[in-house]
Amino acid sequence: xxxxxxxxxxxxxxxxxxxxxxxxxxxxxxxxxxxxxxxxxxxxxxxxxxxxxxxxxxxxxxxxxxxxxxxxxxxxxxxxxxxxxxxxxxxxxxxxxxxxxxxxxxxxxxxxxxxxxxxxxxxxxxxxxxxxxxxxx
Amino acid sequence: xxxxxxxxxxxxxxxxxxxxxxxxxxxxxxxxxxxxxxxxxxxxxxxxxxxxxxxxxxxxxxxxxxxxxxxxxxxxxxxxxxxxxxxxxxxxxxxxxxxxxxxxxxxxxxxxxxxxxxxxxxxxxxxxxxxxxxxxxxxxxxxxxxxxxxxxxxxxxxxxxxxxxxxxxxxxxxxxxxxxxxxxxxxxxxxxxxxxxxxxxxxxxxxxxxxxxxxxxxxxxxxxxxxxxxxxxxxxxxxxxxxxxxxxxxxxxxx
Numbered sequence: 001x002x003x004x005x006x007x008x009x010x011x012x013x014x015x016x017x018x019x020x021x022x023x024x025x026x027x028x029x030x031x032x033x034x035x036x037x038x039x040x041x042x043x044x045x046x047x048x049x050x051x052x053x054x055x056x057x058x059x060x061x062x063x064x065x066x067x068x069x070x071x072x073x074x075x076x077x078x079x080x081x082x083x084x085x086x087x088x089x090x091x092x093x094x095x096x097x098x099x100x101x102x103x104x105x106x107x108x109x110x111x112x113x114x115x116x117x118x119x120x121x122x123x124x125x126x127x128x129x130x131x132x133x134x135x136x137x
Numbered sequence: 138x139x140x141x142x143x144x145x146x147x148x149x150x151x152x153x154x155x156x157x158x159x160x161x162x163x164x165x166x167x168x169x170x171x172x173x174x175x176x177x178x179x180x181x182x183x184x185x186x187x188x189x190x191x192x193x194x195x196x197x198x199x200x201x202x203x204x205x206x207x208x209x210x211x212x213x214x215x216x217x218x219x220x221x222x223x224x225x226x227x228x229x230x231x232x233x234x235x236x237x238x239x240x241x242x243x244x245x246x247x248x249x250x251x252x253x254x255x256x257x258x259x260x261x262x263x264x265x266x267x268x269x270x271x272x273x274x275x276x277x278x279x280x281x282x283x284x285x286x287x288x289x290x291x292x293x294x295x296x297x298x299x300x301x302x303x304x305x306x307x308x309x310x311x312x313x314x315x316x317x318x319x320x321x322x323x324x325x326x327x328x329x330x331x332x333x334x335x336x337x338x339x340x341x342x343x344x345x346x347x348x349x350x351x352x353x354x355x356x357x358x359x360x361x362x363x364x365x366x367x368x369x370x371x372x373x374x375x376x377x378x379x380x381x382x383x384x385x386x387x388x389x390x391x392x
Contacts, residue, residue, distance in 0.1 A: 002292070010179050017175050027170050031179075038295050038321055085320035086353045095356025105179045114169040 003043040004051070006105065011048075011055040013107060021112050023056030028111035034067040034102035036085075041066055069102030183297070187264055190299035194282070195389045200382040201282045203300035205322060207315075208288030210308040211332040213241045214365035215374075216283055220248035222371050228278065232270040233285040234262040241285065250275055261292035264299060281378060290319040301385050308333045309340050313347035320354050328359040328377065335364040 010031065015023050029048075033041055041064050048062045069082040073089035074096040080089065082102070088095045178184070194201050204212045216231055223229065231251040233241040242253035252270045254262060267284060284300060286293040305326040307315050310333055316323040323329070329351050331344055348360050359377060363370040 006179065013177065013179060014175075017177070018173070021173075036321055036324065038291065085317070085324070087324065087356060088353060095352060097356070107175050107177045107179055109172050109174045109176070111170040111172050114171050 003039060003047045006039055007044055007047040007051055010105075010107060011051060011057065014057070014110060015055065017107070018110055018112065023060075024058055025113040026057055026060045026110050027113060028061050028063055029057075030063045030065065030108040030110070032065040032067050032104070032106040032108050034104050035069050036099070036103035037105045039105055065108065067102050067104075070100045071097040072100050073097050183264070187297035187299045190264065190268070191301065194299060194301070195385055197278060198382075198386060198389075199279050199282050200302070200378065200385050201284065201298075201300040202378070203284045203286060203293075203298050203303045204306065205286045205290070205293045205303060205326070206288060206306035206308070206332075207290055207311055210288070210306040210311065211363075211365055212285045212288070212306055213244055215306065215330065215332065215363065216245055216285060217248055218363075218365040218368065218371050219283075219375060219378075220245070222368075222375050227280050228276070229281040229283065230274050230276075230279045231283045231285060232267060232274075234266070234287045236260075236287065250279075256287065260287055260289050261296050262286050262298055263296055267298050280382060290315065290322045294319070294322040294325055302327045302381055304328045304330060306330045306332050307347055307351075309336050309342040309344075313343045314350065316347065316351035316354055323351050323354045323358070326355060326358065328361065330370075330374065331360065331362045333364065333366075334362045334369055335367050 010029070014026065014029055018026055031044075033039060033044065044064065045062060052058070052060055052062075069085075070079065071082050071087060072079045073092060073094060075094045076089060076092040078089060078091040079100065080091070082097075082099075087097050087099075089097055191201070204215070206212055213233070216233075220229060229249055231242075231245055231249055232254055233245065233251060234254045234256060235241055236256055236258055238255070239253045242251045245251040252273045254266045254270045256262065256266065262284065271282075284298050286298075290305075303326045305322055305328070307313075307329060309331065316329075329348075331347060334344075336342075337344070344362065351358055351360070361370050361374050361377065363374060365371070
């Protein structure tokens with residue numbers, strides 16, 4: 001999709017969330033990336049490499065946890081992995097399923113140099129999982 | 138809990154599976170690092186803005202439909218046929234997106250209030266453009282607002298435009314194998330319109346196959362067969378729109 005703008009947004013959110021820690025003291029950015037985001041991990045790594053220095057993240061690496069696409073059957077409640085984007089419950093065969101993981105690009109954590117001041121970050125509540133959750137209200 | 142990463146671990150972690158140039162690992166000395174949990178959806182702000190605007194539409198009684206498809210699948214023709222069908226009995230408006238020209242707005246202007254959104258190259262509409270177009274419409278109390286997205290089955294799938302329903306069009310001239318190739322678009326849609334059905338006798342397009350393919354991805358998809366040219370299916374489509382609006386109004390009363 002639009003990895004450059006997605007990564008630019010990621011980096012500015014990292015720097016904002018890390019304050020007062022300086023960008024140069026951020027060592028690792030860990031993200032979780034699902035297949036239904038339309039965001040390609042290889043292009044994300046490339047974009048990160050190209051944008052990090054300009055953002056002041058000179059010593060920073062990017063760790064990407066590539067997530068599986070998983071869902072839960074609304075009828076029989078069984079949880080399963082969605083393979084080849086076929087959203088059908090392998091247990092009861094019904095196609096009324098809710099995505100539980102894999103449609104999000106999430107900033108998980110950052111690793112910072114220990115000698116930087118300790119700050120208390122609010123544990124941001126996970127915003128809605130599925131894009132779909134906003135619909136059919 | 139503090140994590141200690143050696144430079145080599147970091148490099149392995151970062152390069153895993155990718156073709157990245159080597160990181161500047163010399164900068165990472167043996168200082169101890171500490172992990173700060175953040176756990177934030179990168180798109181959270183954008184999603185919230187769309188949800189807020191959607192609530193505003195619901196309160197106003199405006200059902201918003203985001204029409205998506207490949208270029209040339211018949212989005213504008215569908216809107217033309219819809220406006221003609223209602224013939225002023227429903228208050229509708231259209232925001233139509235294209236990379237360039239006002240052609241679609243000019244086509245629709247005789248039948249419905251319409252504003253053209255030109256992206257100047259961007260391959261999808263974003264919420265800001267929709268808000269700008271909204272401010273230019275003559276009224277605010279429409280029963281139905283249609284957003285005709287840029288013809289593209291990829292990027293528009295990732296952009297919530299504050300719509301209540303996303304409707305994807307597949308025309309009989311573009312092949313019945315589209316849903317499986319663009320799963321996100323079909324997964325995030327609530328209805329699929331098979332358009333240009335008047336051409337079915339002349340093209341190798343299997344309606345049953347496209348419906349099965351789409352429902353493997355989105356089992357709840359409502360499906361309509363439409364010929365905007367001849368009017369086939371327009372009644373059922375307009376009935377569906379009315380039902381969706383009633384559903385939205387009932388949900389609004391409950392909240």
